[in-house]
Structures are given as structure tokens and as C-alpha cells.
Amino acid sequence: MTSEHIYKFFADYIYKHSGIYYKESDFYRLDSRLNTMMKSLSCATVEDLHKAYTTNVTKDMHSLLINIATNNETYFMRDNKPFLTLVNKVIPEILANNKSLTKLSIWCAGCSTGQEPYSILMSIAHKCTPDVLTKTEITATDISTDALSKAKKATYDGLDVQRGLPAPLLVKYFIKESDEAWRINDTIRSRVTFGEFNLLTDNFPASKYNIIFCRNVLIYQDKDNRKSILEKFYKALVPGGVFFMGSGESVIGLGLDFKQEIIDGTLVYKKPA
Ligand SMILES: C[S@@+](CC[C@H](N)C(=O)[O-])C[C@H]1O[C@@H](n2cnc3c(N)ncnc32)[C@H](O)[C@@H]1O
Numbered sequence: 141m142t143s144e145h146i147y148k149f150f151a152d153y154i155y156k157h158s159g160i161y162y163k164e165s166d167f168y169r170l171d172s173r174l175n176t177m178m179k180s181l182s183c184a185t186v187e188d189l190h191k192a193y194t195t196n197v198t199k200d201m202h203s204l205l206i207n208i209a210t211n212n213e214t215y216f217m218r219d220n221k222p223f224l225t226l227v228n229k230v231i232p233e234i235l236a237n238n239k240s241l242t243k244l245s246i247w248c249a250g251c252s253t254g255q256e257p258y259s260i261l262m263s264i265a266h267k268c269t270p271d272v273l274t275k276t277e278i279t280a281t282d283i284s285t286d287a288l289s290k291a292k293k294a295t296y297d298g299l300d301v302q303r304g305l306p307a308p309l310l311v312k313y314f315i316k317e318s319d320e321a322w323r324i325n326d327t328i329r330s331r332v333t334f335g336e337f338n339l340l341t342d343n344f345p346a347s348k349y350n351i352i353f354c355r356n357v358l359i360y361q362d363k364d365n366r367k368s369i370l371e372k373f374y375k376a377l378v379p380g381g382v383f384f385m386g387s388g389e390s391v392i393g394l395g396l397d398f399k400q401e402i403i404d405g406t407l408v409y410k411k412p413a
Pocket residue numbers: 158159160210211212213214215218249250251252253256281282283284287337338339340354355356357360386
């Protein structure tokens with residue numbers, strides 16, 4: 141079997157189980173990743189690795205492959221504007237329309253190593269009245285178990301906290317554990333629950349969330365998967381709920397029921413009340 145066939149096998153496996161699409165011109169990106177897997181699984185050759193995945197794939201082997209296939213790039217306050225729109229306009233509007241709301245449910249889907257849900261919570265803590273933070277519950281999910289482990293630890297190194305995070309937020313919401321480790325404080329951490337969730341294959345809840353963030357995740361999906369996942373996000377929102385995508389992403393041409401609105405320069409998608 142040629143290495144092209146082996147790359148194709150792994151690309152197909154990754155696509156089937158995550159929707160992440162490696163086209164032939166991207167196969168070279170699999171090369172170093174397969175080498176990492178060979179070391180972890182003590183396989184001498186790539187053919188041995190292929191054999192292991194065609195005979196008996198354990199849960200750990202499956203996670204290993206999905207972990208190496210994902211791009212977990214993220215940073216605190218990524219793109220900044222959505223967080224301002226969230227706290228200045230979206231949350232106040234939701235609360236004004238639901239005077240008896242006791243819980244503000246937010247889903248951060250494809251949360252990677254946690255910077256996004258923590259940025260949401262720091263923005264709320266910084267800009268909203270304290271009762272809004274106590275009402276907020278974030279469910280933060282990802283397919284990558286490696287990314288989720290780091291998110292749960294809530295400990296970031298110097299490089300992480302220098303990317304995008306304004307100094308006042310670092311001082312206010314982190315505890316310095318050492319010169320190279322800052323930990324998110326418990327008030328912020330206690331408002332988020334992390335869990336594994338595969339957007340392609342897992343069952344979405346119905347009418348559960350006031351707000352959903354899914355930014356820079358669906359770019360790795362093809363058009364059909366993107367449409368089907370977005371339809372499920374629509375159903376997962378309560379009426380009047382709001383959906384945030386990444387700055388370069390859009391639902392245009394997918395025939396969805398979302399109403400688009402630009403609020404303070406941020407494009408958001410609403411489920412009509
Ligand atoms: C580039 S990161 C974006 C992180 C964050 N949302 C942000 O904008 O900074 C994409 C994340 O989506 C996750 N992901 C990719 N495919 C997924 C799937 N099918 N189900 C759930 N998460 C997925 C990856 O593991 C990765 O952590």
C-alpha cells in the first residue's frame with residue numbers, strides 16, 4: 141500500500157468521525173501528525189499504524205487521531221468585537237425581554253482550550269452587574285479531549301496570556317501561580333462546565349440556550365455538514381436566542397431560518413421570538 145493510500149485512509153476516517161475535511165493537497169499536513177501517532181502507539185512503520193486502525197481501534201486510539209486532526213488555534217478575546225456586542229447589547233436585550241429569567245444559558249461549541257468561554261465570562265464580569273454573572277451558565281464543548289484537558293485546568297502560560305488579553309483582565313480574573321502559570325479565578329471558572337461533544341455525530345438539545353457561540357469551527361466542514369449543524373444549532377436556541385459565528389464565516393446561501401442583524405459592527409444570527 142502506498143503512503144498516498146494510507147493518507148487517504150486516515151483522511152477518510154477523520155472526515156467520517158469529525159467532518160474535518162483534509163483534501164489531497166493537504167495530505168502533507170497529516171505526515172508529521174501520523175509520525176506522532178506512530179511514536180505514541182509504538183508502531184515502527186506507517187503500515188503498522190494503518191494496520192492498527194483497520195483491525196482494532198480502541199477509544200484511546202480514536203481520540204489520539206481526532207486530537208491530532210483538529211486545529212485548536214484560539215486566544216483570549218479573539219476578534220474582541222463579539223464580546224463587546226454580547227455584553228453591551230445582546231445580553232441586556234435578552235434580559236429586558238425576559239424579566240423573570242433566572243438562568244442565562246450559553247453554549248460555547250468548539251471551545252478548544254477554553255480561552256473563548258473564559259473571555260465571555262470575563263467580559264460579563266467586567267461590564268455587567270454582578271447578578272448577570274451569577275445567572276450565567278456556560279456549557280463549553282469540543283471534540284478534542286486534549287484541548288478540553290487544558291481548558292479544564294484553566295492554567296495558561298505567558299504566551300497565552302499575552303495574546304489578546306488586556307492587562308486589567310489578567311490582573312482581575314487570574315491568579316499568578318508562577319512566572320509561567322496564570323490560573324483563572326474560581327468565580328469565573330465555576331460558571332463553566334466543559335464536556336466532549338461532536339458537532340457532527342452527537343445529539344443536540346432542543347430549545348435550551350439563550351446564546352450560542354460557534355466561531356472558527358464550521359470552516360473545517362463541507363457545505364452539507366455545515367448546513368445540517370447550523371440547523372441543529374437553530375433548534376438548540378430558545379426563541380429570541382442569538383448565535384455568534386467567526387468574523388469570516390456566514391450562513392449565506394444555506395437557506396436557514398436565522399434572521400441576520402449587524403449589532404455594533406458584529407454580525408449576529410437570531411432565532412425569532
Ligand atoms: C480553530 S478552533 C476555534 C476555537 C474557538 N472557537 C475560537 O474561535 O477561538 C476549532 C475547534 O473546533 C473543534 N472542532 C472541530 N471539529 C469539531 C467537531 N466535529 N465537533 C466539535 N468540535 C470540533 C476543534 O477541536 C477546535 O478546538
